[in-house]
Amino acid sequence: MTLYHFGNCLALVYAPYHMAYKFSGISEYATFSKCVYAGGLYIFTQLCKMLLLATFFPDSDSAQLNGEYDVFMEILKATVDFADLLGLYFAMNSVPGKGHAKILTAAIGWASAEVLVTRSILLWVGARGSEFDWRYVRSCAESNVALLQHASAAALVWLWARSDLPRRHVPLVLALLVLAPYRALLEDGVGSVLSLSAWALLALRAAHAAGVGLAALGIYAVLAQQIGF
Amino acid sequence: MWLDEADGFAEIFKGYLPYYLLVALPIFIIMSPVNPVAASHEFSVYRMQQYDLHTVPHGCRSSSFNLEGRFLTSWSTSRHCVVARVQDVSIDQFMEIRAKAGALLLVLPKNDTVLTPEEKEHIQLLEMAMIQQEVNAPVYFAQWTPEFEDIIRDLQHSFITDDKSGTALEAMFNSVSSNGYQIVVSATAPQKMDSKPTTLHGKLVGRAGAAQTIVVAAHYDSNAVVPELSQGADSNASGAVAVLELARIFSRLYSSPTVRGGPSLLFVLTSAGHSLNYFSVKKWLEERLDSTDASLLQDVSFVMCLDSISSSTDITMHVSKPPKPGGAAHSLKGRLRAPVAHKKINLADETLAWPHERFSIRRMTAFTLSSLQSHKDPSRSSVLDTASGGALHNLSANVARIARALASHVYNLTAEGSDEDLALFDDALGVDEAAIKHWYNYLSSQSRAPQTVTTTAPNSGLTAALERALSRYMEVTVSVHAVDKREPEYTLYSPTRAILYVYSVKPAVFDLILTLAIVAYLTVVYFAIQLFPRFYEEYAKIVTGKAKVH
Numbered sequence: 221m222t223l224y225h226f227g228n229c230l231a232l233v234y235a236p237y238h239m240a241y242k243f244s245g246i247s248e249y250a251t252f253s254k255c256v257y258a259g260g261l262y263i264f265t266q267l268c269k270m271l272l273l274a275t276f277f278p279d280s281d282s283a284q285l286n287g288e289y290d291v292f293m294e295i296l297k298a299t300v301d302f303a304d305l306l307g308l309y310f311a312m313n314s315v316p317g318k319g320h321a322k323i324l325t326a327a328i329g330w331a332s333a334e335v336l337v338t339r340s341i342l343l344w345v346g347a348r349g350s351e352f353d354w355r356y357v358r359s360c361a362e363s364n365v366a367l368l369q370h371a372s373a374a375a376l377v378w379l380w381a382r383s384d385l386p387r388r389h390v391p392l393v394l395a396l397l398v399l400a401p402y403r404a405l406l407e408d409g410v411g412s413v414l415s416l417s418a419w420a421l422l423a424l425r426a427a428h429a430a431g432v433g434l435a436a437l438g439i440y441a442v443l444a445q446q447i448g449f
Numbered sequence: 450m451w452l453d454e455a456d457g458f459a460e461i462f463k464g465y466l467p468y469y470l471l472v473a474l475p476i477f478i479i480m481s482p483v484n485p486v487a488a489s490h491e492f493s494v495y496r497m498q499q500y501d502l503h504t505v506p507h508g509c510r511s512s513s514f515n516l517e518g519r520f521l522t523s524w525s526t527s528r529h530c531v532v533a534r535v536q537d538v539s540i541d542q543f544m545e546i547r548a549k550a551g552a553l554l555l556v557l558p559k560n561d562t563v564l565t566p567e568e569k570e571h572i573q574l575l576e577m578a579m580i581q582q583e584v585n586a587p588v589y590f591a592q593w594t595p596e597f598e599d600i601i602r603d604l605q606h607s608f609i610t611d612d613k614s615g616t617a618l619e620a621m622f623n624s625v626s627s628n629g630y631q632i633v634v635s636a637t638a639p640q641k642m643d644s645k646p647t648t649l650h651g652k653l654v655g656r657a658g659a660a661q662t663i664v665v666a667a668h669y670d671s672n673a674v675v676p677e678l679s680q681g682a683d684s685n686a687s688g689a690v691a692v693l694e695l696a697r698i699f700s701r702l703y704s705s706p707t708v709r710g711g712p713s714l715l716f717v718l719t720s721a722g723h724s725l726n727y728f729s730v731k732k733w734l735e736e737r738l739d740s741t742d743a744s745l746l747q748d749v750s751f752v753m754c755l756d757s758i759s760s761s762t763d764i765t766m767h768v769s770k771p772p773k774p775g776g777a778a779h780s781l782k783g784r785l786r787a788p789v790a791h792k793k794i795n796l797a798d799e800t801l802a803w804p805h806e807r808f809s810i811r812r813m814t815a816f817t818l819s820s821l822q823s824h825k826d827p828s829r830s831s832v833l834d835t836a837s838g839g840a841l842h843n844l845s846a847n848v849a850r851i852a853r854a855l856a857s858h859v860y861n862l863t864a865e866g867s868d869e870d871l872a873l874f875d876d877a878l879g880v881d882e883a884a885i886k887h888w889y890n891y892l893s894s895q896s897r898a899p900q901t902v903t904t905t906a907p908n909s910g911l912t913a914a915l916e917r918a919l920s921r922y923m924e925v926t927v928s929v930h931a932v933d934k935r936e937p938e939y940t941l942y943s944p945t946r947a948i949l950y951v952y953s954v955k956p957a958v959f960d961l962i963l964t965l966a967i968v969a970y971l972t973v974v975y976f977a978i979q980l981f982p983r984f985y986e987e988y989a990k991i992v993t994g995k996a997k998v999h
Contacts, residue, residue, distance in 0.1 A: 224960050225960050225963070228960060228963050228964055228967055231964075231967055231971070232967050232970070232971075235971045235974070236971065236974050239971075239974060239975055239978055240978065243975075243978045243979060244978065244981075351489055351952040351953060351954065352952075352953055352954050352955045352959075353489075353953075357963070364974075434988075437985070437988060438988065438992040441985070441988060441989035441992050441993060442992060442993055444989070445989065445993050
């Protein structure tokens, strides 16, 4: 029964990624190796980030023991996540082809690597145990939202890198890009202010990701029409 | 690179992954720990008493289980572990659980809960009923904790029942919304314990001319349905404390030859009491009387056993033969002004009623002083027998009363003594209340079940502490008794405690429903991706249309 539950969770994580890869048309470009490359870049970026955090930031565990929550420090730490955007940029540069293929390949590779590194162990250890917790199902659903988030972040990075981006859209793209690293922090902040439950927080994340995604898609549509994709 | 050659995911799945998974998955499953996640709740629990008395089994016979937890009213099969508060279980319910349930977990009342006398009596009677026969299912007791209260409340209001729910939808909703609990105890199988009861005795020698001996005896172990929680404050920490205090008082009187009393005083502390049929006393008497050195118990004037003397200030003298007028016991009775309760020894009973019967069988004049009216009083073996301030007060008063009666007997004082003499006498017999309080609290702060007391070496733990205390006043002899190997008089079993894990689980149907939900969700995602191009077209029309307006 518990292995069955693990299977359930796995299906919830894996199937959307597979469908996104299969039915979005990028599989026709035979870009699986590029996905793996993006995943590798993700892991490399995380290592660099960890190095940065470990070198320049004080030990957070001892501070958290006091129960204090240092907002400024958290913001500084989130700033390091700009490295993610840089990594996405490099990943997209290595993918040949049209804009949407670049964006999706990088985003799927990036998000899959994240799922593999951050959630697979938790699932393997947790969801297989005889103890039931909604946490694991929630974490699987969150990984679906993460795919959407990474796709919109990749789209924004791609848009920002284009020199022919209409001038009036630049501030919006820049603003969304700057906010991207602080996404998790903002969502948690709103969640704790409104004292949302874990499921409500998940819904908030999904809504946020959908909003940013729609905005990015709109600008992408404008640009695409302009350059005649 | 092979990845380049592979045409997407499907190719890899067709080519390498099945073989890879075939090897990797079993390795993963073997490598991962058996119990991959710690339970959300871990409790220390205490196993019910298990012992054989004259090879008649008593108590709980097994120790491990892994069953679904159910509340007292909603369990149905032997696959369920019944969880309940002790005060809620009736004796009939227990009998049914004993016959059919897979395991029983009882939560003791909260410490600061004030139990009504009826509730107390009910728990004590339940304990008696539980211990009378053997129980094949594992029975555990747990101390009250807020977490346990939550679990019990959850189980009590749980929708998981075996009754058919109204509709399938209702059943589905129930299985999603309610919590189930899997309760697991993995303890070693019950094993015989190596029990070596100990008897301590010390003698204050009287004046040379008189050879008579007065024996003051008490057992210091306790008995309850849970060995680890049998603190036995009244039965029989009170008796043991009284023996220690009497030893202190009379050692002062006997220290100088001029004020020494006539008869010798022998103080005895034994370690296997009423639950084990006063085994230590029996063995000790056998060793002392039947061995070559029988001088210790040669001319016993009387034996005074102290058992449960702290529940009130009324003391009853329990005898198996009415004291003869003119005898020493009669004299003491008069000085104590205690009523006599006469009960003949019934050897057909499983256990003897009072400790003095062991001495009476060996033809000594013996009686037991107790605050209890009857040996069947359930408070003698109850987990509720804990220390209290009122009991301590009663104990001090009773010790003073017994000390005065004993002293007036030893020095053969008459009631018509002058007031001055009596005042002097009271001064010498002053009870040290601080010492009594200290010993009473020390003894009743821990489990003194035979499983604990008789299985530790006599030079450590409680026995050693008592020996050291008694040896301050006199020379103490420690005798260790052994149980007969071939026909053991009694057998004790471990383990007495275990760790209980509570996993919150969902019923099997829940996972099926979850699968359905996930499939529905994935179908939605599938169509969303399929319809995305059309959505994009419409969306682009709206967005670019607006853009042109600007």
